[in-house]
Amino acid sequence: MKEKFYITTPIYYPSANFHIGHCYTTIIADSLARYKRLKGYDVCFQTGTDEHGQKIENKAKEAGISPKEYVDQVVENAQDLWKALHISYDKFLRTTDHFHEKAVQKIFTKLYEQGDIYKGEYKGLYCTPCESFWTESQLVDGACPDCGREVHEVKEEAYFLKLSNYADRLVDYIESHPEFIQPESRKNEMINNFIKPGLEDLCVSRTSFTWGIPVPFDSKHVVYVWLDALSNYITSLGYMGEDDAELKKYWPADLHLVGKEITRFHTIVWPIMLMALDLPLPKQVFGHGWLVINGAKISKSLGNYRDPREYIKQYGVDAIRYFVLKEVPFGNDGTFSEEALVSRINGDLANILGNLVQRTISMGNKYFSGHIENKRVAEEMDQFLIDKINHLDNRVSNEMDQLHISSAISEIFSLLRDSNKYIDETTPWILAKDENLKDRLETVLYHLLESIRVCACLLEPFIPSSSLKIKEQLNQFDSNLKYSESNSYQLGKPEAIFMRIDLKAK
Numbered sequence: 139m140k141e142k143f144y145i146t147t148p149i150y151y152p153s154a155n156f157h158i159g160h161c162y163t164t165i166i167a168d169s170l171a172r173y174k175r176l177k178g179y180d181v182c183f184q185t186g187t188d189e190h191g192q193k194i195e196n197k198a199k200e201a202g203i204s205p206k207e208y209v210d211q212v213v214e215n216a217q218d219l220w221k222a223l224h225i226s227y228d229k230f231l232r233t234t235d236h237f238h239e240k241a242v243q244k245i246f247t248k249l250y251e252q253g254d255i256y257k258g259e260y261k262g263l264y265c266t267p268c269e270s271f272w273t274e275s276q277l278v279d280g281a282c283p284d285c286g287r288e289v290h291e292v293k294e295e296a297y298f299l300k301l302s303n304y305a306d307r308l309v310d311y312i313e314s315h316p317e318f319i320q321p322e323s324r325k326n327e328m329i330n331n332f333i334k335p336g337l338e339d340l341c342v343s344r345t346s347f348t349w350g351i352p353v354p355f356d357s358k359h360v361v362y363v364w365l366d367a368l369s370n371y372i373t374s375l376g377y378m379g380e381d382d383a384e385l386k387k388y389w390p391a392d393l394h395l396v397g398k399e400i401t402r403f404h405t406i407v408w409p410i411m412l413m414a415l416d417l418p419l420p421k422q423v424f425g426h427g428w429l430v431i432n433g434a435k436i437s438k439s440l441g442n443y444r445d446p447r448e449y450i451k452q453y454g455v456d457a458i459r460y461f462v463l464k465e466v467p468f469g470n471d472g473t474f475s476e477e478a479l480v481s482r483i484n485g486d487l488a489n490i491l492g493n494l495v496q497r498t499i500s501m502g503n504k505y506f507s508g509h510i511e512n513k514r515v516a517e518e519m520d521q522f523l524i525d526k527i528n529h530l531d532n533r534v535s536n537e538m539d540q541l542h543i544s545s546a547i548s549e550i551f552s553l554l555r556d557s558n559k560y561i562d563e564t565t566p567w568i569l570a571k572d573e574n575l576k577d578r579l580e581t582v583l584y585h586l587l588e589s590i591r592v593c594a595c596l597l598e599p600f601i602p603s604s605s606l607k608i609k610e611q612l613n614q615f616d617s618n619l620k621y622s623e624s625n626s627y628q629l630g631k632p633e634a635i636f637m638r639i640d641l642k643a644k
C-alpha cells in the first residue's frame with residue numbers, strides 16, 4: 139500500500155485583493171504535494187476559504203450584499219488564482235460548506251458536554267481584521283501586535299475553551315516531539331512567550347455579530363471563527379460527518395504549512411482542541427516567513443500591491459513559482475522584487491536550463507534527425523555526469539525531507555550546470571565534423587538527454603508546465619529518476635522554454 143501524505147495550507151480569508159505574498163504558502167505546499175506524488179505517496183493536499191466572521195460581515199455590508207453573496211463572489215477569485223498558479227489541490231473546503239458547519243456544531247457540543255467549553259463573560263480587546271483577542275500586555279503601542287491596527291474593547295456573555303487544562307500536556311508534547319513545531323525559533327517563541335507565562339482560556343463564541351456558525355444549543359452565539367476555521371483540517375476528511383474513511387486514512391496531517399503570524403493558533407489552540415477531541419496531533423506545523431517588498435508587508439494601502447496574475451501574464455507562471463521557491467530561504471522573510479525575479483529568470487531559467495535543453499535538442503535534430511540511442515562509446519569524463527544523474531534523486535530527497543526546497547532546486551541546477559559544462563568539454567560540434575566520431579557524438583548527446591530527462595522529472599514539483607514542455611520535446615514521459623542505459627529518443631522540435639528578459643526594454 140502507498141504511504142499517505144496529508145498536507146494543508148491555511149484556509150484563506152476570501153479577498154478580492156490577493157497579493158503575491160498570499161501565493162507563497164500555496165506555491166510551497168503545491169511543490170511539496172507534487173514532490174510526494176512523484177515519490178509515489180498517496181497525497182491529500184487541502185486548501186480552502188475561511189468565510190465567517192465580523193470582517194466578512196462588515197465587508198458585505200459595505201458592498202450592500204449579504205455575507206453569503208459576498209463570499210460566493212470572492213471565493214471564485216481564490217480558485218481562479220490557484221488555477222493560474224497551477225496549484226494541484228485535492229480538496230478545497232469552504233467553511234460555509236454545509237457538512238463543515240454541521241461538523242463544527244457537533245465539535246462545539248462535544249467539547250461543551252465534556253466540560254472543555256464552559257459559559258462565562260468576556261471582557262477584552264479585539265482586533266477585527268485579525269479576528270484575535272488580546273490582553274493589554276500583549277498590545278504593541280496600544281495596537282494589535284500582529285497587524286498594528288486599532289483594537290476595541292468588547293464585553294459579552296461568551297463560551298470559553300479551557301486551554302489552561304491542557305497547558306502541561308501541550309508543553310510535554312512539544313518538548314518530546316522536536317519536529318512538531320518548525321522552524322526551531324518558532325518553537326521557542328511559542329513555549330516562552332505564550333505557553334509558559336500561562337494560557338488564558340480562549341473565548342470561542344461571539345454575540346456581537348451573526349455571520350458565523352450558530353452555537354447549536356444557544357443560538358444567539360456564533361462559534362469563534364478560529365475554532366470554526368481550524369476544524370477544517372478534519373471536517374474535510376469526514377470528522378463528525380457521514381463517512382470518516384478519509385479521516386482514518388489521512389489523519390494525522392503530515393504537515394500544516396502556515397505563515398508565522400498564525401503559528402500560535404496552529405501550535406496552541408489547535409493541538410488543544412485535538413487533545414480534547416481525543417485525536418492525534420499533526421506531525422508538523424511549519425511557520426514560514428513572509429514575502430515582503432522593500433522590507434514591508436504587501437498591501438493595497440502601502441501602495442506596493444499588484445495582482446499576482448499580472449506578474450504571471452508578464453513573466454509566466456513557472457518563473458513566479460521558481461522565484462518564490464528558490465529565492466526565499468524557507469522559514470525566514472524574503473524580498474520580492476521584479477529586478478530579482480528577472481535576474482532569476484535570466485540567470486537560472488534561461489541561461490542554465492533553457493539553454494541546455496535548446497542546445498541539446500537542436501544538436502540532436504541537426505546531427506541525427508532527432509533519433510538518438512546510446513551507442514556506448516564512452517570516455518572517462520562521462521562517468522562523472524552519469525554518477526551525478528544517479529545521485530540526484532537522493533540528494534533532492536534529502537533536502538525535500540527537511541523542507542529545504544531552495545537547496546533541493548540548487549541540487550538540480552548543479553547537474554544542469556555540469557551538463558552545460560559537459561557540452562563545452564565534449565565539443566559536439568567538433569565531433570560532428572568527423573564521420574568516425576559519429577557514435578561518440580551520439581553517446582554524448584544521449585548522456586545529455588538522460589540528464590535533462592531526470593532533471594525534468596525532478597523539476598516537475600516546482601515548475602510543472604516547463605517540465606512538461608521539456609518532456610514533450612524529449613518525447614519521454616515516464617518518471618524513472620535514474621540514468622537509463624537503453625532509452626531510445628525521438629526528439630520533437632526545439633522550443634524555447636524560457637526567454638531572457640531585458641528589464642530596461644520594458
Ligand code: MSP
Pocket residue numbers: 147148149150151152158159160162163188367368369370395396397398399400427428429430435436
Ligand atoms: N484565515 C486565516 C487562516 C485560517 S487556517 C485555519 C488566515 N488567512 S489569510 O488569508 O490571512 O492568510 C493565508 C496565508 O497567507 C497565511 O499563511 C499567511 O501567513 C499567508 N500570507 C499572507 N501574506 C503573506 C506574505 N506577505 N508573505 C507570506 N505569506 C503571507 O490567516
